[in-house]
Amino acid sequence: xxxxxxxxxxxxxxxxxxxxxxxxxxxxxxxxxxxxxxxxxxxxxxxxxxxxxxxxxxxxxxxxxxxxxxxxxxxxxxxxxxxxxxxxxxxxxxxxxxxxxxxxxxxxxxxxxxxxxxxxxxxxxxxxxxxxxxxxxxxxxxxxxxxxxxxxxxxxxxxxxxxxxxxxxxxxxxxxxxxxxxxxxxxxxxxxxxxxxxxxxxxxxxxxxxxxxxxxxxxxxxxxxxxxxxxxxxxxxxxxxxxxxxxxxxxxxxxxxxxxxxxxxxxxxxxxxxxxxxxxxxxxxxxxxxxxxxxxxxxxxxxxxxxxxxxxxxxxxxxxxxxxxxxxxxxxxxxxxxxxxxxxxxxxxxxxxxxxxxxxxxxxxxxxxxxxxxxxxxxxxxxxxxxxxxxxxxxxxxxxxxxxxxxxxxxxxxxxxxxxxxxxxxxxxxxxxxxxxxxxxxxxxxxxxxxxxxxxxxxxxxxxxxxxxxxxxxxxxxxxxxxxxxxxxxxxxxxxxxxxxxxxxxxxxxxxxxxxxxxxxxxxxxxxxxxxxxxxxxxxxxxxxxxxxxxxxxxxxxxxxxxxxxxxxxxxxxxxxxxxxxxxxxxxxx
Numbered sequence: 001x002x003x004x005x006x007x008x009x010x011x012x013x014x015x016x017x018x019x020x021x022x023x024x025x026x027x028x029x030x031x032x033x034x035x036x037x038x039x040x041x042x043x044x045x046x047x048x049x050x051x052x053x054x055x056x057x058x059x060x061x062x063x064x065x066x067x068x069x070x071x072x073x074x075x076x077x078x079x080x081x082x083x084x085x086x087x088x089x090x091x092x093x094x095x096x097x098x099x100x101x102x103x104x105x106x107x108x109x110x111x112x113x114x115x116x117x118x119x120x121x122x123x124x125x126x127x128x129x130x131x132x133x134x135x136x137x138x139x140x141x142x143x144x145x146x147x148x149x150x151x152x153x154x155x156x157x158x159x160x161x162x163x164x165x166x167x168x169x170x171x172x173x174x175x176x177x178x179x180x181x182x183x184x185x186x187x188x189x190x191x192x193x194x195x196x197x198x199x200x201x202x203x204x205x206x207x208x209x210x211x212x213x214x215x216x217x218x219x220x221x222x223x224x225x226x227x228x229x230x231x232x233x234x235x236x237x238x239x240x241x242x243x244x245x246x247x248x249x250x251x252x253x254x255x256x257x258x259x260x261x262x263x264x265x266x267x268x269x270x271x272x273x274x275x276x277x278x279x280x281x282x283x284x285x286x287x288x289x290x291x292x293x294x295x296x297x298x299x300x301x302x303x304x305x306x307x308x309x310x311x312x313x314x315x316x317x318x319x320x321x322x323x324x325x326x327x328x329x330x331x332x333x334x335x336x337x338x339x340x341x342x343x344x345x346x347x348x349x350x351x352x353x354x355x356x357x358x359x360x361x362x363x364x365x366x367x368x369x370x371x372x373x374x375x376x377x378x379x380x381x382x383x384x385x386x387x388x389x390x391x392x393x394x395x396x397x398x399x400x401x402x403x404x405x406x407x408x409x410x411x412x413x414x415x416x417x418x419x420x421x422x423x424x425x426x427x428x429x430x431x432x433x434x435x436x437x438x439x440x441x442x443x444x445x446x447x448x449x450x451x452x453x454x455x456x457x458x459x460x461x462x463x464x465x466x467x468x469x470x471x472x473x474x475x476x477x478x479x480x481x482x483x484x485x486x487x488x489x490x491x492x493x494x495x496x497x498x499x500x501x502x503x504x505x506x507x508x509x510x511x512x513x514x515x516x517x518x519x520x521x522x523x524x525x526x527x528x529x530x531x532x533x534x535x536x537x538x539x540x541x542x543x544x545x546x547x548x549x550x551x552x553x554x555x556x557x558x559x560x561x562x563x564x565x566x567x568x569x570x571x572x573x574x575x576x577x578x579x580x581x582x583x584x585x586x587x588x589x590x
Contacts, residue, residue, distance in 0.1 A: 002546050004232040004431045005169045006500060008492050011182055013195040017043040017160070019411055020181060020199040022167045022226060025055035026143075027379030027400035028205030029150040033109070034408030036159050043197050044154065044161045045183055047206070047221045051147045054207040054218060054380065055397070058143030059264035059332060060126055061136035062106075062401075063394035064099040067123045070131045072096040079395060082128040082294040083388020084521035085537050086239070086558050091385040094366055095395065095402050102401040103135060111149035113137045125269040126393035127247075128294040134394045140264050140330045146397065162197070166494055167206065167225055170233040170375060171196060171424045178202050178374025179424045181229075186494060198424065201374055201411045204230060204362060205404070208380040209505050211441075211498075213355035214449040217246055217262045223498040224505035226381040230362040231504060231544045232433070235370045238383045238541045238560070239360025240505070241512040244391055244522045245454045246356035247298040248274075250349065251313035252340060257445065260354050261336040263316060265393050268292055270329065272318035275348065276305055282314075296390045296522040299353040303454055306352070315348035353454050357396060359387040359522065360512075363541060365563040368407035376407045385560055389521025431546050434475040436503055438495035443471060444502050452510050457527040461514045468507050475500065504544075511550040512540045 017040075021032040024046035036042040046053070065075045075096040080087050107113065113135045114122040123132040137145035154161065164186040171180040180198035206226030210218025227237055248268070250261040268274070268291040273281050282305045287293035293301075302314050318326070323345045326334045330344075337344050362370050362377035364384055370377055377383075379400040386399050451464025518532040519525050539555045555561060 002234045006497055007432050007435050008168050009194045011194050011196040015197055017041045017199040019201040020197040021203045023205030024050045025053040025207055026146055026397050027404045029154055030401055030404035031203050031408050033153055035411055036157055038412040042159055044159055045165050046163055047166055049163055050151045056144045056147040059140040059262055060266040060394050061134040061142045062397040063133050064103045065133055066100055066121055067132055070133050078129050079392045082390050082392035084390055087388035088385025095386050098402045099398045109149050109153050111146050124266050126265040127292045128392045140332045203376040204381045205378045206381050208358045210355045212448050212502055212506050214257045214445040215260050216355040219259055223501050225501050227361055228501035228504045233372050235372045236363045236541050236543050238363040238539050240509045241516050241523050242359035242389050242521055244295055244357040244359055245299045245353040247295055247302050247353050248316050248351040249354035251352045254312050263333055263351055267318055272316050275315050275317050276309055313350045313352040316351045317348040318344055357391055359391050367410040368403050369563055371563055378403050378407055435496040436475045436499040438499055441499040444506055448506050452513055455524055455526050456513055461510055465510050472503055508542050508550045511552050512542055515540055515552050
């Protein structure tokens with residue numbers, strides 16, 4: 001344990017539970033429902049309203065081998081190809097094998113997917129998939145339908161929920177095991193201000209960290225809070241350098257910031273073409289699947305074409321769909337485009353890549369357990385090894401479902417003795433993290449967009465690291481002036497806590513990106529344009545020391561070492577011979 005904590009008031013109230021789930025997307029609510037169904041006292045903590053996370057913004061759908069002739073093995077093959085040599089095959093096999101059943105259980109929960117005239121689940125195709133295996137709802141509103149069904153089930157089950165609550169830090173007992181979380185509830189209600197939920201099992205399902213960048217498809221709440229909490233608690237994170245930039249985000253101008261409208265990959269799956277200003281389909285000949293190549297390939301091709309033509313965006317042409325298909329199949333996207341003065345029925349859609357999905361996160365085993373006993377992670381917050389260096393389209397919702405069920409099973413199997421809440425330990429003198437001024441958020445985003453965006457280099461990453469370090473010093477970081485002027489910025493509050501979380505995950509992301517001296521998956525180094533399997537077919541694992549600085553190490557190969565509670569993974573330093581974990585036995589999984 002690091003003993004690192006955010007600067008915050010002491011908890012003024014507390015409640016007890018068997019398990020606290022932080023986050024209310026597909027991963028969090030599925031975990032909570034399964035735990036509650038097994039009789040566990042379950043509390044759901046969410047940063048805004050129950051349906052305000054990333055799940056409801058998912059357009060395309062959920063991937064699973066549900067169609068005639070499709071198999072989990074074919075789904076596995078497509079996932080491994082997209083992951084560019086870094087997927088954990090055991091994790092992927094669990095995903096694709098258990099996925100169809102998990103989707104059917106989601107339907108039993110109340111989710112209504114689009115169907116064919118014969119009553120079967122309607123399936124479409126997206127980038128990287130060789131078969132139609134994407135189930136969708138409401139045409140292009142799959143996430144909203146899944147969120148509706150799960151939120152309805154949570155309310156029907158009368159689960160205890162705490163909305164408008166930002167999680168702060170992990171509580172631990174005298175042995176270093178999880179004992180709950182501290183949180184800040186925004187606004188008046190049954191609980192207000194800083195408090196605690198005491199529980200021996202904590203599940204982080206806080207979504208992504210897209211707000212690290214200026215332009216993203218992620219909602220404003222996606223500020224990496226779960227990853228930041230885990231790092232402060234001493235947990236390991238991995239693969240954070242692999243940030244997926246969605247190829248086709250509605251271009252609203254070079255200076256547009258914040259959440260941007262997504263144009264789902266399913267539009268290309270139904271036959272839309274990527275073209276430049278002259279109408280040339282530039283994806284032809286670049287990959288066997290053309291516009292349906294894996295996302296990293298399409299995003300890079302768009303960026304290259306933008307550079308070649310000196311333009312700020314490309315176009316997605318789906319005029320041949322006609323008005324009826326646009327209105328039936330993609331009503332959400334159609335409305336978003338028209339709201340910004342673009343009519344896809346009569347004109348091509350201007351698109352450009354934007355930050356979309358973190359393939360890495362808090363390192364877990366196949367039961368969702370992190371390196372901190374009692375702390376679990378699920379969904380985009382976690383790194384299960386499923387996505388490797390680049391997530392296959394529509395595997396994210398499926399990962400949330402499958403691994404949420406695995407986490408719940410593990411918590412339930414722990415038994416009553418393991419679930420008994422333990423007293424929270426005082427522990428060593430905590431290292432308190434000074435807070436950034438709220439306005440630092442915009443500066444972090446601009447630093448990351450310029451230095452660690454879709455195209456990176458040693459020079460750009462070095463500048464980003466230097467500027468992040470300098471920004472951190474304004475909040476009393478290492479080497480900072482900690483006098484009266486610096487103290488003025490250390491005002492506890494939601495915006496300051498979010499900015500401080502963004503700085504932490506940004507520093508870790510940049511540290512990993514500087515270490516990986518190659519181009520692989522969605523990590524694109526223009527100064528290292530080639531993939532190097534000999535040196536780099538391995539993962540980077542990062543933890544934070546008490547000095548709050550990232551400590552980066554490498555695994556011996558594409559397989560993760562076992563998750564061991566309370567000790568760093570057996571990894572090699574970047575300059576060491578990488579040979580001492582190759583034969584390490586894997587932890588038994590279920």
